[in-house]
Amino acid sequence: MSESGATLEFELVGELGAADGDGALGRIRDVAVSGDTIAAVLDEFGCLIHLFDLPDGAFRRAIGGCGEGPGELLQPMSIAFVGDTLRVSDVGKRRLLLLDAEGNEVRTVPYPPELGNAPLVQVDARDGLVLWKPHWIGSSPERNLVLAERPGDRMATGVPDPEISYTHPDEARVRAVGGTCAFRDVPRVAVSNRWTVELLILDTALGPHFRHREDGAGFDPEPAAPEYGGGWNSGFRAISGLACADSTALWAFRRYDAEALAEGTLRVERALHLLATSDGVILGRRVVEDTSWPDVATQVPAAGSGDRFYFFQNSWGPYPTVRIYEVELASDGAGRQ
Numbered sequence: 001m002s003e004s005g006a007t008l009e010f011e012l013v014g015e016l017g018a019a020d021g022d023g024a025l026g027r028i029r030d031v032a033v034s035g036d037t038i039a040a041v042l043d044e045f046g047c048l049i050h051l052f053d054l055p056d057g058a059f060r061r062a063i064g065g066c067g068e069g070p071g072e073l074l075q076p077m078s079i080a081f082v083g084d085t086l087r088v089s090d091v092g093k094r095r096l097l098l099l100d101a102e103g104n105e106v107r108t109v110p111y112p113p114e115l116g117n118a119p120l121v122q123v124d125a126r127d128g129l130v131l132w133k134p135h136w137i138g139s140s141p142e143r144n145l146v147l148a149e150r151p152g153d154r155m156a157t158g159v160p161d162p163e164i165s166y167t168h169p170d171e172a173r174v175r176a177v178g179g180t181c182a183f184r185d186v187p188r189v190a191v192s193n194r195w196t197v198e199l200l201i202l203d204t205a206l207g208p209h210f211r212h213r214e215d216g217a218g219f220d221p222e223p224a225a226p227e228y229g230g231g232w233n234s235g236f237r238a239i240s241g242l243a244c245a246d247s248t249a250l251w252a253f254r255r256y257d258a259e260a261l262a263e264g265t266l267r268v269e270r271a272l273h274l275l276a277t278s279d280g281v282i283l284g285r286r287v288v289e290d291t292s293w294p295d296v297a298t299q300v301p302a303a304g305s306g307d308r309f310y311f312f313q314n315s316w317g318p319y320p321t322v323r324i325y326e327v328e329l330a331s332d333g334a335g336r337q
Contacts, residue, residue, distance in 0.1 A: 006284035006329040008273050010296045013308070014324035016041060016052045023050060023059035025320040028312040031302035034081040038101060039303075039310065041322055042088075047073040049088065051103055057324075063103040068093070071105070080182075178240025181304075183247055186278045190249040194240040199251045201280055210280030214253070214272065245304030247278045250327065252301050257290075266315055271297030275327060284329045293317055296325060 016039060017025045026045030033039045033054070041050045047066035052059055064073045074092020081087075085106065088097040096109040178194035188209060191200045201209045241252040254271040261267075273286040273296070291297050299311035302322075312322045 004281075004283050004329070006331050008275055008284045008286040009328045009330050010273075010286075010325040011328065012323060013326050014055065014057050015321050016050075016057050016310075016324070017319065017321035018059070019319050022062075023052070025050060025322075027314050028302075028320050028322065029076070030078045031310045031312055031322055032079040032081045032086060033303045033305045033310060034084055034086075034101065035305060036308075038081075039322070040079055040081070040086055041312075042076055042079045044076065047076055049073075049076070049079065049086070049099075049103065061103060063099070073097075178253070179242030179251075181242050181244035181249060183244050183249070183278045185247045188278045190242055190244055190251075190276075190278075192240045192242045192251055192253070194238055194253075197238075197240075197253060199242075199249070199274065199276065201249070201276070201278060212274075212276070212280075212282065239300070241300040241302070243301035243304045243309050245306060245309065248283070248304070249276050249278070250274070250301045250304060250309050251276065252297075254297055266298075267292050268295070268297050271295075273297070275329075296323075299323060 017023055025041060026043045028041060029044040030042040036054050039052045039054055043050060048062045048064045050062045068074060073090050077089045077091050079086060079088050084101040086099040090097050094111040098106040100106055178192035180191050182189045189202050197214045199212045203209055238255045243250050251274045254268050257267040257269040268291050270289050275283045277283060288297050293316035298316045299313040301309050301311050303310040307326055309325055309327055310322055311325060314320045
Protein backbone atom coordinates (compact mmCIF):
# COMPACT_ATOMS: atom_id res chain seq x y z
CA MET A 1 0.00 0.00 0.00
CA SER A 2 1.25 3.51 -0.81
CA GLU A 3 -0.12 6.87 0.20
CA SER A 4 -0.08 10.35 -1.29
CA GLY A 5 0.25 13.46 0.84
CA ALA A 6 -2.56 15.17 -1.06
CA THR A 7 -5.52 16.82 0.62
CA LEU A 8 -9.02 16.13 -0.69
CA GLU A 9 -11.09 19.05 -1.93
CA PHE A 10 -14.89 18.84 -2.23
CA GLU A 11 -16.65 21.16 -4.67
CA LEU A 12 -20.45 21.19 -4.49
CA VAL A 13 -21.80 20.88 -8.04
CA GLY A 14 -25.42 19.81 -7.60
CA GLU A 15 -28.25 18.84 -5.28
CA LEU A 16 -31.21 16.45 -5.42
CA GLY A 17 -34.39 16.92 -3.40
CA ALA A 18 -36.87 19.66 -2.56
CA ALA A 19 -38.46 21.27 0.48
CA ASP A 20 -41.91 20.07 -0.64
CA GLY A 21 -43.82 18.79 -3.64
CA ASP A 22 -42.23 16.64 -6.33
CA GLY A 23 -38.81 15.43 -5.29
CA ALA A 24 -39.31 16.05 -1.57
CA LEU A 25 -37.54 13.31 0.40
CA GLY A 26 -38.69 11.87 3.73
CA ARG A 27 -35.69 9.95 5.10
CA ILE A 28 -32.93 8.95 2.72
CA ARG A 29 -31.72 5.37 3.06
CA ASP A 30 -29.57 4.91 -0.04
CA VAL A 31 -28.52 6.46 -3.35
CA ALA A 32 -27.61 4.84 -6.68
CA VAL A 33 -26.43 6.37 -9.95
CA SER A 34 -26.25 5.07 -13.50
CA GLY A 35 -23.31 6.86 -15.09
CA ASP A 36 -24.09 10.54 -15.51
CA THR A 37 -27.70 10.14 -16.67
CA ILE A 38 -29.92 9.08 -13.76
CA ALA A 39 -29.91 9.00 -9.97
CA ALA A 40 -32.21 6.99 -7.71
CA VAL A 41 -32.84 7.93 -4.09
CA LEU A 42 -34.41 5.46 -1.66
CA ASP A 43 -36.82 7.11 0.80
CA GLU A 44 -37.43 4.65 3.62
CA PHE A 45 -40.26 6.63 5.25
CA GLY A 46 -42.51 6.38 2.20
CA CYS A 47 -41.01 3.15 0.78
CA LEU A 48 -40.41 5.25 -2.34
CA ILE A 49 -37.69 5.41 -4.95
CA HIS A 50 -37.28 8.90 -6.41
CA LEU A 51 -35.71 9.14 -9.87
CA PHE A 52 -33.80 12.26 -10.95
CA ASP A 53 -32.23 13.20 -14.27
CA LEU A 54 -28.52 13.98 -14.32
CA PRO A 55 -26.70 16.26 -14.51
CA ASP A 56 -29.42 18.88 -14.00
CA GLY A 57 -31.11 17.06 -11.07
CA ALA A 58 -34.62 17.42 -12.49
CA PHE A 59 -37.20 15.22 -10.77
CA ARG A 60 -38.47 12.44 -13.02
CA ARG A 61 -40.89 10.32 -10.97
CA ALA A 62 -41.38 8.42 -7.72
CA ILE A 63 -42.18 4.71 -7.65
CA GLY A 64 -43.21 2.29 -4.95
CA GLY A 65 -45.08 3.12 -1.77
CA CYS A 66 -45.50 1.07 1.41
CA GLY A 67 -47.65 -2.05 1.12
CA GLU A 68 -47.90 -5.62 -0.09
CA GLY A 69 -49.72 -4.94 -3.33
CA PRO A 70 -48.39 -4.79 -6.91
CA GLY A 71 -45.70 -2.17 -7.35
CA GLU A 72 -45.40 -1.58 -3.61
CA LEU A 73 -42.43 -2.12 -1.31
CA LEU A 74 -42.56 -3.44 2.22
CA GLN A 75 -39.13 -2.73 3.69
CA PRO A 76 -36.67 -1.48 1.07
CA MET A 77 -33.11 -1.46 2.41
CA SER A 78 -30.80 -0.57 -0.47
CA ILE A 79 -30.54 0.05 -4.19
CA ALA A 80 -27.84 -0.38 -6.86
CA PHE A 81 -27.62 0.13 -10.61
CA VAL A 82 -26.09 -2.45 -12.93
CA GLY A 83 -26.04 -0.62 -16.24
CA ASP A 84 -29.58 0.70 -16.70
CA THR A 85 -31.13 -1.89 -14.38
CA LEU A 86 -31.93 -0.83 -10.83
CA ARG A 87 -31.83 -3.55 -8.17
CA VAL A 88 -33.86 -3.00 -5.01
CA SER A 89 -33.41 -5.04 -1.85
CA ASP A 90 -36.92 -5.39 -0.38
CA VAL A 91 -36.45 -7.17 2.92
CA GLY A 92 -40.13 -7.12 3.85
CA LYS A 93 -41.01 -9.17 0.78
CA ARG A 94 -37.72 -11.15 0.90
CA ARG A 95 -36.85 -10.41 -2.68
CA LEU A 96 -34.54 -8.56 -5.01
CA LEU A 97 -36.60 -6.39 -7.34
CA LEU A 98 -35.21 -5.49 -10.79
CA LEU A 99 -36.46 -2.29 -12.45
CA ASP A 100 -35.65 -0.67 -15.79
CA ALA A 101 -34.40 2.91 -16.11
CA GLU A 102 -37.97 4.22 -16.15
CA GLY A 103 -38.85 2.43 -12.91
CA ASN A 104 -40.89 -0.35 -14.49
CA GLU A 105 -40.64 -3.82 -12.94
CA VAL A 106 -38.61 -6.30 -14.99
CA ARG A 107 -38.69 -9.28 -12.62
CA THR A 108 -38.11 -10.33 -9.03
CA VAL A 109 -35.64 -12.77 -7.49
CA PRO A 110 -36.56 -14.38 -4.13
CA TYR A 111 -34.02 -14.31 -1.33
CA PRO A 112 -32.41 -17.72 -0.84
CA PRO A 113 -33.28 -19.45 2.43
CA GLU A 114 -29.61 -19.43 3.47
CA LEU A 115 -29.96 -15.77 4.42
CA GLY A 116 -32.08 -16.69 7.44
CA ASN A 117 -35.54 -15.85 8.65
CA ALA A 118 -35.37 -12.07 8.88
CA PRO A 119 -32.10 -10.65 7.59
CA LEU A 120 -31.57 -6.97 7.01
CA VAL A 121 -29.87 -7.11 3.64
CA GLN A 122 -28.02 -4.46 1.71
CA VAL A 123 -26.88 -5.01 -1.84
CA ASP A 124 -24.22 -3.48 -4.05
CA ALA A 125 -24.02 -4.83 -7.54
CA ARG A 126 -21.41 -5.07 -10.25
CA ASP A 127 -22.25 -7.25 -13.24
CA GLY A 128 -22.80 -10.74 -11.81
CA LEU A 129 -21.71 -9.89 -8.28
CA VAL A 130 -24.11 -9.18 -5.47
CA LEU A 131 -22.71 -8.17 -2.11
CA TRP A 132 -24.95 -8.85 0.86
CA LYS A 133 -24.49 -7.25 4.25
CA PRO A 134 -26.58 -8.87 7.01
CA HIS A 135 -26.72 -6.36 9.87
CA TRP A 136 -27.85 -8.27 12.95
CA ILE A 137 -28.36 -5.64 15.64
CA GLY A 138 -27.33 -6.79 19.10
CA SER A 139 -26.06 -10.18 17.93
CA SER A 140 -22.67 -11.81 18.18
CA PRO A 141 -19.89 -10.47 15.94
CA GLU A 142 -19.82 -13.69 13.93
CA ARG A 143 -23.24 -12.88 12.51
CA ASN A 144 -22.31 -9.41 11.33
CA LEU A 145 -20.31 -10.54 8.31
CA VAL A 146 -19.97 -9.55 4.71
CA LEU A 147 -21.16 -12.28 2.37
CA ALA A 148 -20.51 -12.51 -1.37
CA GLU A 149 -22.61 -14.20 -4.01
CA ARG A 150 -21.50 -14.93 -7.55
CA PRO A 151 -24.73 -16.19 -9.06
CA GLY A 152 -23.83 -16.63 -12.71
CA ASP A 153 -27.09 -16.58 -14.66
CA ARG A 154 -29.24 -16.37 -11.59
CA MET A 155 -29.88 -12.64 -11.79
CA ALA A 156 -30.38 -12.88 -15.53
CA THR A 157 -32.96 -15.63 -15.33
CA GLY A 158 -34.46 -15.16 -11.88
CA VAL A 159 -34.07 -18.89 -11.26
CA PRO A 160 -32.47 -19.80 -7.90
CA ASP A 161 -29.15 -21.58 -8.21
CA PRO A 162 -28.85 -24.54 -5.81
CA GLU A 163 -25.05 -24.41 -6.16
CA ILE A 164 -24.80 -20.90 -4.74
CA SER A 165 -22.21 -20.51 -2.01
CA TYR A 166 -21.61 -17.96 0.74
CA THR A 167 -18.16 -17.33 2.13
CA HIS A 168 -16.92 -15.39 5.13
CA PRO A 169 -13.27 -16.19 5.79
CA ASP A 170 -11.68 -14.97 8.99
CA GLU A 171 -9.49 -12.51 7.08
CA ALA A 172 -12.57 -10.74 5.75
CA ARG A 173 -14.55 -10.75 8.99
CA VAL A 174 -15.97 -7.37 9.93
CA ARG A 175 -17.46 -6.88 13.37
CA ALA A 176 -19.32 -3.62 12.84
CA VAL A 177 -19.89 -2.95 9.15
CA GLY A 178 -20.03 0.76 8.45
CA GLY A 179 -20.47 0.53 4.70
CA THR A 180 -20.03 -1.66 1.64
CA CYS A 181 -19.67 -0.91 -2.05
CA ALA A 182 -18.57 -2.56 -5.29
CA PHE A 183 -16.19 -1.01 -7.82
CA ARG A 184 -17.53 -0.70 -11.35
CA ASP A 185 -14.33 -1.32 -13.27
CA VAL A 186 -12.67 -4.10 -11.26
CA PRO A 187 -13.98 -7.26 -9.53
CA ARG A 188 -13.36 -6.01 -6.01
CA VAL A 189 -15.45 -4.66 -3.17
CA ALA A 190 -14.73 -2.26 -0.33
CA VAL A 191 -15.88 -2.62 3.27
CA SER A 192 -15.48 -0.29 6.24
CA ASN A 193 -15.25 -1.50 9.83
CA ARG A 194 -16.74 1.09 12.16
CA TRP A 195 -15.53 -0.71 15.27
CA THR A 196 -11.82 -0.74 14.41
CA VAL A 197 -11.74 2.25 12.01
CA GLU A 198 -10.55 0.14 9.09
CA LEU A 199 -11.01 0.12 5.34
CA LEU A 200 -10.79 -3.25 3.59
CA ILE A 201 -10.65 -3.99 -0.12
CA LEU A 202 -11.55 -7.59 -1.01
CA ASP A 203 -11.51 -9.63 -4.17
CA THR A 204 -14.91 -10.93 -5.25
CA ALA A 205 -14.30 -14.27 -3.57
CA LEU A 206 -13.80 -12.25 -0.36
CA GLY A 207 -10.07 -12.82 -0.34
CA PRO A 208 -8.30 -9.90 1.34
CA HIS A 209 -6.58 -7.51 -1.05
CA PHE A 210 -5.52 -4.81 1.38
CA ARG A 211 -6.48 -3.46 4.78
CA HIS A 212 -5.88 0.03 6.10
CA ARG A 213 -6.39 1.10 9.69
CA GLU A 214 -6.36 4.64 11.03
CA ASP A 215 -4.17 3.88 14.03
CA GLY A 216 -3.48 6.75 16.39
CA ALA A 217 -5.54 9.21 14.41
CA GLY A 218 -7.96 10.08 17.20
CA PHE A 219 -10.88 8.14 15.75
CA ASP A 220 -11.06 5.27 18.23
CA PRO A 221 -14.78 4.58 18.77
CA GLU A 222 -16.15 5.31 22.22
CA PRO A 223 -19.50 4.50 23.86
CA ALA A 224 -22.21 6.93 22.92
CA ALA A 225 -23.96 9.21 25.34
CA PRO A 226 -26.87 7.26 26.94
CA GLU A 227 -29.40 9.44 25.15
CA TYR A 228 -27.97 8.38 21.81
CA GLY A 229 -26.69 4.84 22.33
CA GLY A 230 -28.05 1.55 21.08
CA GLY A 231 -30.25 0.75 18.10
CA TRP A 232 -28.80 0.85 14.63
CA ASN A 233 -25.80 2.75 15.93
CA SER A 234 -24.91 -0.23 18.16
CA GLY A 235 -24.06 1.98 21.13
CA PHE A 236 -21.36 3.99 19.41
CA ARG A 237 -21.21 7.62 18.41
CA ALA A 238 -18.94 6.82 15.46
CA ILE A 239 -20.53 6.70 11.99
CA SER A 240 -18.85 5.40 8.86
CA GLY A 241 -19.88 5.71 5.22
CA LEU A 242 -18.44 4.32 2.00
CA ALA A 243 -19.05 4.87 -1.70
CA CYS A 244 -17.39 3.34 -4.75
CA ALA A 245 -17.01 4.93 -8.16
CA ASP A 246 -15.37 3.31 -11.18
CA SER A 247 -12.08 2.31 -9.55
CA THR A 248 -11.93 4.47 -6.42
CA ALA A 249 -13.60 4.34 -3.02
CA LEU A 250 -14.39 7.30 -0.79
CA TRP A 251 -14.41 6.38 2.90
CA ALA A 252 -15.94 8.72 5.48
CA PHE A 253 -15.69 8.37 9.23
CA ARG A 254 -17.01 10.82 11.80
CA ARG A 255 -17.34 10.93 15.54
CA TYR A 256 -19.92 13.06 17.27
CA ASP A 257 -19.30 15.43 20.16
CA ALA A 258 -20.60 13.49 23.20
CA GLU A 259 -21.44 16.61 25.25
CA ALA A 260 -23.38 18.11 22.35
CA LEU A 261 -25.25 14.83 21.85
CA ALA A 262 -26.26 14.78 25.51
CA GLU A 263 -27.77 18.23 24.95
CA GLY A 264 -29.60 17.10 21.81
CA THR A 265 -27.25 18.84 19.34
CA LEU A 266 -25.50 17.15 16.42
CA ARG A 267 -21.91 18.33 16.12
CA VAL A 268 -18.95 16.52 14.59
CA GLU A 269 -15.97 16.26 16.91
CA ARG A 270 -13.62 14.78 14.31
CA ALA A 271 -14.11 13.58 10.74
CA LEU A 272 -12.03 11.81 8.12
CA HIS A 273 -12.44 11.44 4.36
CA LEU A 274 -10.05 9.11 2.55
CA LEU A 275 -9.92 8.37 -1.19
CA ALA A 276 -8.36 5.03 -2.17
CA THR A 277 -7.98 3.13 -5.42
CA SER A 278 -9.13 -0.44 -5.90
CA ASP A 279 -5.43 -1.42 -5.85
CA GLY A 280 -4.96 -0.09 -2.33
CA VAL A 281 -3.29 3.23 -3.15
CA ILE A 282 -4.48 6.04 -0.88
CA LEU A 283 -4.76 9.12 -3.09
CA GLY A 284 -5.57 11.70 -0.45
CA ARG A 285 -7.39 12.52 2.76
CA ARG A 286 -9.20 15.29 4.59
CA VAL A 287 -9.40 15.57 8.38
CA VAL A 288 -11.46 18.22 10.17
CA GLU A 289 -12.36 18.84 13.81
CA ASP A 290 -15.24 20.56 15.56
CA THR A 291 -17.52 21.20 12.61
CA SER A 292 -21.22 21.20 11.70
CA TRP A 293 -23.54 21.77 8.75
CA PRO A 294 -22.95 22.54 5.89
CA ASP A 295 -19.48 20.98 6.05
CA VAL A 296 -19.26 17.81 3.95
CA ALA A 297 -18.26 15.97 7.16
CA THR A 298 -21.91 16.05 8.23
CA GLN A 299 -23.04 14.09 5.16
CA VAL A 300 -22.84 10.40 4.23
CA PRO A 301 -21.28 9.22 0.93
CA ALA A 302 -23.56 6.72 -0.79
CA ALA A 303 -22.65 6.50 -4.48
CA GLY A 304 -20.02 7.57 -6.99
CA SER A 305 -19.37 7.93 -10.69
CA GLY A 306 -16.12 9.21 -12.18
CA ASP A 307 -14.84 11.98 -9.92
CA ARG A 308 -18.30 12.76 -8.53
CA PHE A 309 -19.64 11.39 -5.26
CA TYR A 310 -23.19 11.58 -3.96
CA PHE A 311 -23.69 12.36 -0.26
CA PHE A 312 -26.96 12.46 1.66
CA GLN A 313 -28.04 14.09 4.88
CA ASN A 314 -31.24 13.70 6.90
CA SER A 315 -30.66 15.52 10.18
CA TRP A 316 -28.51 18.57 9.50
CA GLY A 317 -29.79 20.87 6.76
CA PRO A 318 -33.19 22.48 6.26
CA TYR A 319 -34.60 19.31 4.63
CA PRO A 320 -33.24 15.93 3.47
CA THR A 321 -31.11 16.26 0.35
CA VAL A 322 -28.54 14.50 -1.78
CA ARG A 323 -25.56 16.76 -2.45
CA ILE A 324 -23.22 16.07 -5.38
CA TYR A 325 -19.51 16.83 -4.98
CA GLU A 326 -16.57 16.70 -7.33
CA VAL A 327 -13.57 15.36 -5.44
CA GLU A 328 -10.16 16.75 -6.34
CA LEU A 329 -6.65 16.44 -4.94
CA ALA A 330 -4.63 19.41 -3.66
CA SER A 331 -0.98 19.05 -2.69
CA ASP A 332 -0.76 22.27 -0.70
CA GLY A 333 -3.04 21.04 2.10
CA ALA A 334 -5.56 23.85 1.53
CA GLY A 335 -8.87 22.09 1.10
CA ARG A 336 -11.99 24.01 0.21
CA GLN A 337 -15.67 23.40 0.84
